[in-house]
Amino acid sequence: MAAGRRREPREQDARRGVPxxxxxxxxxxxxxxxxxxxxxxxxxxxxxxxxxxxxxAREMGMTAPALYRYFGSHHELLRHVxxxxxxxxxAALKAGLHAVPEGDMDGQFLAAARTxxxxxFAHRREYALLFGAPMPGLTDHREQADFAEENARRFGxxxxxxxxxxxxxxxFEVPADEDIDPGLREQLRRYxxxxxxxxxxxxxxxxVFLQCWVRLQxxxxxxxxxxxxxxxxxxxxxxxLMLTELAPVLGLEYSPPAPPAGGGTGDGxxxxxxx
Amino acid sequence: MAAGRRREPREQDARRGVPxxxxxxxxxxxxxxxxxxxxxxxxxxxxxxxxxxxxxAREMGMTAPALYRYFGSHHELLRHVxxxxxxxxxAALKAGLHAVPEGDMDGQFLAAARTxxxxxFAHRREYALLFGAPMPGLTDHREQADFAEENARRFGxxxxxxxxxxxxxxxFEVPADEDIDPGLREQLRRYxxxxxxxxxxxxxxxxVFLQCWVRLQxxxxxxxxxxxxxxxxxxxxxxxLMLTELAPVLGLEYSPPAPPAGGGTGDGxxxxxxx
DNA sequence: TCACGGTAGTGAACGCCGTTTACTCACGAA
DNA sequence: TTCGTGAGTAAACGGCGTTCACTACCGTGA
Numbered sequence: 001m002a003a004g005r006r007r008e009p010r011e012q013d014a015r016r017g018v019p020x021x022x023x024x025x026x027x028x029x030x031x032x033x034x035x036x037x038x039x040x041x042x043x044x045x046x047x048x049x050x051x052x053x054x055x056x057a058r059e060m061g062m063t064a065p066a067l068y069r070y071f072g073s074h075h076e077l078l079r080h081v082x083x084x085x086x087x088x089x090x091a092a093l094k095a096g097l098h099a100v101p102e103g104d105m106d107g108q109f110l111a112a113a114r115t116x117x118x119x120x121f122a123h124r125r126e127y128a129l130l131f132g133a134p135m136p137g138l139t140d141h142r143e144q145a146d147f148a149e150e151n152a153r154r155f156g157x158x159x160x161x162x163x164x165x166x167x168x169x170x171x172f173e174v175p176a177d178e179d180i181d182p183g184l185r186e187q188l189r190r191y192x193x194x195x196x197x198x199x200x201x202x203x204x205x206x207x208v209f210l211q212c213w214v215r216l217q218x219x220x221x222x223x224x225x226x227x228x229x230x231x232x233x234x235x236x237x238x239x240x241l242m243l244t245e246l247a248p249v250l251g252l253e254y255s256p257p258a259p260p261a262g263g264g265t266g267d268g269x270x271x272x273x274x275x
Numbered sequence: 276m277a278a279g280r281r282r283e284p285r286e287q288d289a290r291r292g293v294p295x296x297x298x299x300x301x302x303x304x305x306x307x308x309x310x311x312x313x314x315x316x317x318x319x320x321x322x323x324x325x326x327x328x329x330x331x332a333r334e335m336g337m338t339a340p341a342l343y344r345y346f347g348s349h350h351e352l353l354r355h356v357x358x359x360x361x362x363x364x365x366a367a368l369k370a371g372l373h374a375v376p377e378g379d380m381d382g383q384f385l386a387a388a389r390t391x392x393x394x395x396f397a398h399r400r401e402y403a404l405l406f407g408a409p410m411p412g413l414t415d416h417r418e419q420a421d422f423a424e425e426n427a428r429r430f431g432x433x434x435x436x437x438x439x440x441x442x443x444x445x446x447f448e449v450p451a452d453e454d455i456d457p458g459l460r461e462q463l464r465r466y467x468x469x470x471x472x473x474x475x476x477x478x479x480x481x482x483v484f485l486q487c488w489v490r491l492q493x494x495x496x497x498x499x500x501x502x503x504x505x506x507x508x509x510x511x512x513x514x515x516l517m518l519t520e521l522a523p524v525l526g527l528e529y530s531p532p533a534p535p536a537g538g539g540t541g542d543g544x545x546x547x548x549x550x
Numbered sequence: 551t552c553a554c555g556g557t558a559g560t561g562a563a564c565g566c567c568g569t570t571t572a573c574t575c576a577c578g579a580a
Numbered sequence: 581t582t583c584g585t586g587a588g589t590a591a592a593c594g595g596c597g598t599t600c601a602c603t604a605c606c607g608t609g610a
Binding site: 338 | 585588590
Binding site: 047048049128131132133134135136152153156181183184187188190191195206207210211214215217218219221222225226227228230231232233234236237238240241242245 | 322323324403406407408409410411427428431456458459462463465466470481482485486489490492493494496497500501502503505506507508509511512513515516517520
């Protein structure tokens with residue numbers, strides 16, 4: 001479906017896999033970028049159901065069939081948008097982490113959690129695209145090393161890496177392998193083999209990681225999707241409350257967030273927008 | 276949009292708000308039921324995007340415009356389906372609770388949590404309709420005492436009631452009002468006034484309830500939507516692990532679920548299906 | 551210089567979709 | 581028996597994803 005490889009010009013300039021892109025290729029890439037940006041803009045401004053091929057093309061001064069030069073289908077285009085959004089989210093996360101002093105693991109963890117939540121709230125519709133109920137056609141047909149899949153993996157790795165760094169620097173308490181539910185233990189082992197090749201980790205670390213991740217993302221999803229509106233107008237205190245529970249599990253010290261309009265490192269924590 | 280009140284026949288038989296329904300009204304109600312059932316069947320069998328007015332009508336041997344006699348729009352029909360599904364879920368929950376001895380609060384709580392999770396897995400697409408990212412047109416235009424809204428409230432009340440019963444029978448530890456984050460405290464107070472009229476509850480109980488609910492539904496949503504697939508094939512052990520953490524918070528004793536194919540009270544725990 | 555092959559893009563068409571409109575027809579009450 | 585009302589239909593409108601035949605155009609190789 002993706003364009004077949006054409007003859008590359010000026011291969012003598014291509015040192016180790018950086019082939020000089022032909023003019024056509026550059027134009028093509030620019031168009032792909034414009035398409036995904038347009039799609040995202042429509043998603044943000046008008047909602048997911050407004051992201052139609054015809055609307056995207058209209059906005060770009062084209063006709064819908066032209067988009068089939070770049071994506072095999074509407075679904076494929078959306079998958080690409082998913083990948084793009086994941087990349088942005090990952091960038092925002094890393095920016096949020098860089099705003100915290102290098103060795104301050106307490107701050108790093110809290111910053112990651114809060115940056116994730118803040119990004120989700122600032123990009124509700126994009127968040128819903130990534131973490132909402134999976135649309136039927138979007139996830140099932142997994143072909144090759146999918147762009148979206150790859151960026152989703154990178155996103156997950158960002159969190160996991162931070163977590164492992166946290167544990168390696170000052171190990172928190174973790175259940176011994178033999179204290180883990182056998183059914184879960186085997187799954188954790190499999191994940192360790194496939195996802196973290198060569199890492200020599202206690203399975204308990206992975207278990208605690210998953211527990212934390214479930215609580216973090218579970219809470220954020222509920223908040224963003226409005227499933228706490230029945231009781232709360234502003235769910236942030238509940239989120240912070242969860243962080244106060246999570247911190248001791250990881251041997252961290254909780255500290256409240258920097259006030260949004262004060263000094264310090266808090267606030268937006270980097271956005272990663274391309275627009 | 277709903278049919279205006281017509282003259283009721285034989286009002287002399289109508290004792291206190293149970294007017295004898297005319298033949299027409301009975302037929303109408305039957306048709307409404309058939310429409311929602313058909314919509315649900317299509318949702319379950321072919322996915323959310325297949326639930327179109329034309330498909331529903333086709334399946335019923337009608338034409339699409341006829342459905343406008345019963346619902347003002349596609350969205351309104353879907354809202355009704357949401358209400359119907361909520362009612363089913365509530366029924367399943369109550370059935371699950373009735374399978375546990377009356378006074379066994381430990382068992383009641385675990386049964387509620389497990390029944391909820393099992394229902395979600397057995398009805399993934401319906402669950403996604405209720406608890407996924409809100410579709411734009413579905414939630415915003417809140418008119419009157421919406422059928423879906425009402426049944427959602429009843430569902431929430433089922434859990435809340437169980438929770439309050441749990442606390443009243445054997446009170447677990449709960450933070451004092453003055454130990455609750457001020458921003459959160461005021462919101463909890465408001466929820467207590469509006470949602471639980473006249474109840475004389477410590478705000479801490481509501482806080483713990485919301486914490487538990489966030490963990491429970493957050494975990495279930497992540498599982499059902501496949502957002503743990505990156506690490507786990509069978510997330511049930513993780514769920515049980517969460518229950519082991521939740522139980523002591525509520526002063527309960529955790530006990531593992533009854534094996535699916537054994538004796539006892541476990542297993543399907545009632546389904547509430549109408550089909 | 552020129553012809554050619556591949557690429558970007560168009561317009562028309564197909565079969566879906568939600569929704570509106572004008573209409574028919576049968577039932578039930580007066 | 582008449583007549584209003586409610587259920588249902590056919591036709592149409594505009595929008596959707598997708599396909600197909602077609603046309604420009606650009607960069608290359610002879």
